[in-house]
Structures are given as structure tokens and as C-alpha cells.
Amino acid sequence: MKAIFLDRDGTLGGSDQIEYPGDFSLYPGVQEKLQIVQVEGIKLFSFTNQPGIAKGLATMESFREELYGFGLDGVYVCPHLPVDQCNCRKPMIGMIELACRDHGLLPSECFVIGDRLKDMMAAWQAGCMSILVQTGSGKESLKEWKQLDKRPTINFIAEDIIHALDWLTLGK
Structure with a gap:
């Protein structure tokens, strides 16, 4: 595994609702765990749908600043509304494809961690492995x-992001 795509809301912190930069906070212990994973040479990328940008409720720059501030190696944000039918809005795979091109990765070398079926569908369609966390919308998902009837593959179901990262780095 060379990289992990991390959903933001409900996975890294916050809740099952979108919280804009300034209101969003990581779950306890997540910042430290992310740093430990990076020391092992694993790249960490955000991959998040943020339609509030298209609605003028936040800016792309505010999300990028926040996510890079958490120490992530790459920030991929879909700013579009669902009706825009873009190729980057999860469950589409545009953000994964772009990050893989930017960093010379194959999707099969990557994991996706998220709390929604959209995250799992994007991972499955791109050819990444996936972990569903039970925070945010995870239990409902x-x-x-x-x-x-036709389920996307979920490689592991974790209590939270720390449990997911431990499973990945400490041995399955």
C-alpha cells in the first residue's frame, strides 16, 4: 500500500453533516495517527465532496488550507453540486484518478477510508481497496x-479512523 484516500466529514472528524472550515475538527488522536502513518512512507490524500463551494458557502481555498493544515500530502475536493454530473463527485472516480496521475500511483496500490457507500463505490469502481468506518454515517451505510443486491467490496469494517489505520499499518 502506497497511499490512502481519506473522506473528511464523518471519517476524519466532524459528524455526518458537512461542517465548513473553522467549524470542523478532527476526532481525538487522529492528527497524531496520521503523522505515524506518514512516517511509514504512506501518502495521505483527502477526497471529499463539498457542494457548499458551488453554493458560495465556503471556498476551495478554505478547504485546501484546512486539509493541508492537518498534514495531508494531497487535497482533492469536488466543489460541484450533484446536478452538475461531474466525474469527480463520489461515487465517480475522478479524484482518485487525478491523485494517482499526480503521484504516479496505481489504484490497486491504494486504500479508501470513508463512512458512506459513495466512498466504497468510488474505491470499488477505481480498483482500490476500502475500509468503512462506523463513525459519521458509517453505521447507516x-x-x-x-x-x-450488488455490493461494492469492503475489505474491512472499522470502529473509527484510528482503528482503520491501525488495521492497515499494524497488520491485518
């Missing part, structure tokens, strides 16, 4: 996933 797990129930929905179990009811699907």
Missing part, C-alpha cells in the same frame, strides 16, 4: 450495504 453498513445497514444499506447489507441490503444491496
Whole structure:
């Protein structure tokens, strides 16, 4: 594994709702855990849908500043509304493809960690492995996933982001 794509809201911190920069905070211990993972040579990228940018409720720069401030190696944000039908809004794979091009990676070398089925669908469609966390919308997403006829692969179900990162780095 060379890189991990991290969803923001409900995965790294916050809640199951979008919280704009200035109101958002990481879950306890996450900042330190991210640094430990990076020391092992694993790249960390954000990959987040933020339609509030298109609505004028926040700026791309405010999200980038916040996410880089957490120490991430790359920041990939979809600023579009669902009706825009862009290729970067999860569950589409545009953010994953762009990050892989930017950093010379193959999706098969990457994991996605998120709390929504959209995150798992993007991972599956791109060819990444995935971890569903049970924070944010994770418990509801797990129930929905179990009811699907055609399910995206989920490689691990974690209590939270720290549990997910421990599973990845301390041995499965």
C-alpha cells in the first residue's frame, strides 16, 4: 500500500453533516495517527465532496488550507453540486484518478477510508481497496450495504479512523 484516500466529514472528524472550515475538527488522536502513518512512507490524500463551494458557502481555498493544515500530502475536493454530473463527485472516480496521475500511483496500490457507500463505490469502481468506518454515517451505510443486491467490496469494517489505520499499518 502506497497511499490512502481519506473522506473528511464523518471519517476524519466532524459528524455526518458537512461542517465548513473553522467549524470542523478532527476526532481525538487522529492528527497524531496520521503523522505515524506518514512516517511509514504512506501518502495521505483527502477526497471529499463539498457542494457548499458551488453554493458560495465556503471556498476551495478554505478547504485546501484546512486539509493541508492537518498534514495531508494531497487535497482533492469536488466543489460541484450533484446536478452538475461531474466525474469527480463520489461515487465517480475522478479524484482518485487525478491523485494517482499526480503521484504516479496505481489504484490497486491504494486504500479508501470513508463512512458512506459513495466512498466504497468510488474505491470499488477505481480498483482500490476500502475500509468503512462506523463513525459519521458509517453505521447507516453498513445497514444499506447489507441490503444491496450488488455490493461494492469492503475489505474491512472499522470502529473509527484510528482503528482503520491501525488495521492497515499494524497488520491485518
